[in-house]
Amino acid sequence: MNKTVMDAFEALRGLEDNMTLMLGGFGLCGIPEKAIQAMHNLGVKGLTCISNNAGVDDFGLGILLERHQIKKMISSYVGENAEFERQLLSGELEVELNPQGTLAERCRAGGAGIPAFFVPAGYGTEIAEGKEIRKFNGKMFLLETALTADFAIVKAWKGDTAGNLIYRHTANNFNNMMAMAGKITIAEVEELVPAGELDPNCIHTPGIFVQRVFQGEKYEKRIEFATTSD
Amino acid sequence: MSLDKNEIAKRIAKELKDGYYVNLGIGIPTLVANFIPKVIEVVLQSENGLLGIGPFPIKKELDADLINAGKQTVTYVKGAAFFDSATSFAMIRGGHIDLTVLGAFQVNERGDIASWKIPGKMIKGMGGAMDLVASAKNIIVAMTHTDRKGKSKLLKECNLPLTGVSCVKRIVTDIAVVDITPAGFKLIERAPGVSVEEIVEKTEAPIIVNGDIPQMQL
Numbered sequence: 001m002n003k004t005v006m007d008a009f010e011a012l013r014g015l016e017d018n019m020t021l022m023l024g025g026f027g028l029c030g031i032p033e034k035a036i037q038a039m040h041n042l043g044v045k046g047l048t049c050i051s052n053n054a055g056v057d058d059f060g061l062g063i064l065l066e067r068h069q070i071k072k073m074i075s076s077y078v079g080e081n082a083e084f085e086r087q088l089l090s091g092e093l094e095v096e097l098n099p100q101g102t103l104a105e106r107c108r109a110g111g112a113g114i115p116a117f118f119v120p121a122g123y124g125t126e127i128a129e130g131k132e133i134r135k136f137n138g139k140m141f142l143l144e145t146a147l148t149a150d151f152a153i154v155k156a157w158k159g160d161t162a163g164n165l166i167y168r169h170t171a172n173n174f175n176n177m178m179a180m181a182g183k184i185t186i187a188e189v190e191e192l193v194p195a196g197e198l199d200p201n202c203i204h205t206p207g208i209f210v211q212r213v214f215q216g217e218k219y220e221k222r223i224e225f226a227t228t229s230d
Numbered sequence: 231m232s233l234d235k236n237e238i239a240k241r242i243a244k245e246l247k248d249g250y251y252v253n254l255g256i257g258i259p260t261l262v263a264n265f266i267p268k269v270i271e272v273v274l275q276s277e278n279g280l281l282g283i284g285p286f287p288i289k290k291e292l293d294a295d296l297i298n299a300g301k302q303t304v305t306y307v308k309g310a311a312f313f314d315s316a317t318s319f320a321m322i323r324g325g326h327i328d329l330t331v332l333g334a335f336q337v338n339e340r341g342d343i344a345s346w347k348i349p350g351k352m353i354k355g356m357g358g359a360m361d362l363v364a365s366a367k368n369i370i371v372a373m374t375h376t377d378r379k380g381k382s383k384l385l386k387e388c389n390l391p392l393t394g395v396s397c398v399k400r401i402v403t404d405i406a407v408v409d410i411t412p413a414g415f416k417l418i419e420r421a422p423g424v425s426v427e428e429i430v431e432k433t434e435a436p437i438i439v440n441g442d443i444p445q446m447q448l
Contacts, residue, residue, distance in 0.1 A: 026278040026315070027301035029294060052315070079354030080301075088353060097353075100277060101319025101361035108316040119323065120364035124342070124395030127360065157295075169295040169312055170279045176314035204314070221294035227302040229286040 003163040003213045004192065008038035011186040011212045015039070015151060018046035018071070022107060022147070022178040023061065024154040026052050027080075028224050030171030031060045032155040034188050034216035040064055048072040050147055052103065052174050054084045059222050068092070074147070076100035080224065099127065102144050104177060109146035111180025111209065116145045152182025156205070159189035160196070163210030164203045172204060179205045187213045231423045232404040233446075238372055240265045241446050242331055242402050245370060246272050253277065253322065253362060255332030256300040258372040262331055273309075275327060277318050277358040282310025299358065322358070323365045330366035332359060334373050334398075336388040339435040341398040341410040343371060344390035356393060363394030375403035375432050382434035384408065384415060405429055407446065413438060419446045 005011045012035060025031030036055075039047075040063045047070050054073055055062035064070050065083050072094040078084050087093035098106065099121040109117055118141035122128050132143035154175040157168035165187055167175055179185050187205075192215035233241070239261035246252060246262075248270035254262050263283070266272050274283040276298045283298055284305035291305065298304045306312075321327060334345040343363055346356040363369055376382055384401065400418075401408045406429045407419040416438040420429055422445050430437055 026299075027297060029278070029297045029301070075355060077355035077357040085353070095353075097355045099356055099360035099364075100315070100358040101323055104315035104319050119361075121323070121361040122394075123364060125360065125392045127356075167312075167314075169293065169306075170276070170297055171295040172312060172314045173279050174315050177316045223292065223294045223303060224297075225300070225302045226292055227286045227304075228289045228292065230288040 001207070002161045003207065003210060004161050005212045005214045007214055008034045008188065008216070011035065011188070011214050012038055012042065012151070014184065015042070015044055017044055019150040020048040021050065022149040022152040022181060023049055023051040024173065024175030024178045025060070026170065026173035028055065028060050028222050030155050030167065030173050030175055031055070032153045032188050033060065033220060035153045035186060036060060036064065039069070040067060043067070043069070045069050046071045048074070050074040050107070050149060052076050052100065054078045054081050056081055056224065057083050065093070072096070074098060074103070076103050104174060106144060106147040107174065107181045108177035110148040111177060114146055116143055118142065119144055148181050148183065150183055152178045152185040154179045154185065154187050156187055156189045158191045158193065158198060159187055159213050160193050160198050160207070161213070162195040163187065163207030163213050164198055165189065165205035165210065166198060166202055167204050176204050179209045184211045185209055186211070188216045189213060190219055191215065231421065233421050236261055237448055238402055238404060240448050241407065242370060242372055243267070245329065245400070246270065250328040251275055251281070251326060252329045252331070253327050253366070255330070255359065257333045259331040259333060260300060275321060277315070277322065277362070279313050279315060279318050280306060280310065281313070282307045319358070319361055322361050325365060325367060327366050329368045329370065330362045331370045331372055332362065334371045334383070335390050336383050336385055337371055337398050337401055338385050338388045339410065339414040340396050342388055342395045343393045343398050344388040345393045347391045349391065359393050363397040369398050371398050371401045373401065373403060375405045375429070382432055384433045384435055386435040405432065408437065411438070416440070417443050419444055421446055422448070
């Protein structure tokens with residue numbers, strides 16, 4: 001089964017205004033930078049973006065924010081982005097903040113066919129408002145619901161034509177479970193190889209979850225905070 | 231003399247025990263890694279998907295694919311493992327992390343913590359802090375005893391949005407080590423040269439002082 005497409009534009013075929021997207025990455029690490037750039041060029045609007053962060057002002061999701069292409073963000077941490085903070089405080093942008101582990105599990109549950117689940121994170125805080133609360137083994141838990149998306153867009157280190165994916169170091173983060181939760185999942189990879197060349201023992205995301213895969217050219221892979229010991 | 235950031239981190243490092251898996255938050259908690267005694271083995275977890283954080287890299291080894299939860303470039307130690315965010319929070323939520331150290335704006339006498347939002351001024355998000363405080367077996371807060379205006383951060387009630395309730399066990403500040411007990415705050419140690427009276431005065435909530443309070447050993 002060959003899932004290969006030419007580039008980000010072909011991968012995004014069918015993307016329309018007002019759709020819900022999942023985008024992998026933590027900070028700028030492991031973000032699908034080619035698909036984000038293509039969406040910027042396409043000018044799609046009214047997007048709901050499920051992503052742990054919102055990029056920085058001129059890279060990652062920040063470039064879609066800057067063109068007002070995003071209507072709503074579902075994230076856990078949105079610091080380090082001045083334009084984001086401005087749109088949030090002025091009310092131009094709707095934001096739903098989730099505890100990070102809850103966000104990760106909501107994506108995993110969405111892909112795994114689990115409609116809702118209980119977690120302790122957020123009990124006793126404003127996150128719990130309006131949510132069902134139940135006690136298990138003497139501890140309080142909140143009912144959280146699963147997330148799915150019209151498109152899940154992930155970034156992997158290596159992929160094959162069957163859609164199997166391998167991530168590198170901490171660039172896995174949200175990519176692995178978001179890949180499971182898209183009606184259509186797009187994977188952009190640094191190196192695309194024929195099926196059979198990746199060791200099946202080392203696959204992180206099995207190809208069944210991925211509908212379209214392409215190899216991006218010249219990854220910038222920007223570093224947000226370059227901290228060194230020398 | 232009140233402690234500086236590094237000295238607070240140094241005092242917290244004494245709480246680490248051999249064999250611990252530890253999650254260190256952003257800011258002062260990150261500095262704790264610099265003071266782990268060489269005689270014990272501690273594994274540092276980063277919630278973005280790394281077990282076994284190493285020191286910051288040298289310039290030529292900078293790697294965009296290798297960061298900590300503060301989005302700083304790091305390295306990994308021998309025996310490290312990488313994983314996705316759902317697995318990472320399974321470690322946290324499942325109670326596999328022995329100790330969490332994080333910063334805070336405020337802590338109250340029942341161990342409630344506020345650390346993620348100042349309404350109208352700053353919203354950065356909770357990141358992994360709500361998950362961590364809801365599930366870690368032991369939570370230590372690293373913060374200054376008072377804010378920039380001199381107001382106490384150890385309160386009867388937090389007035390900022392909460393991150394979690396009844397979870398903080400110990401607070402290490404620039405002037406004191408304070409435990410949260412069923413009866414409220416209890417003074418455990420004082421910073422070198424800082425009087426008990428000064429600590430009591432800078433703590434808004436009542437604080438239990440039993441007998442002589444030892445100075446911190448740094």
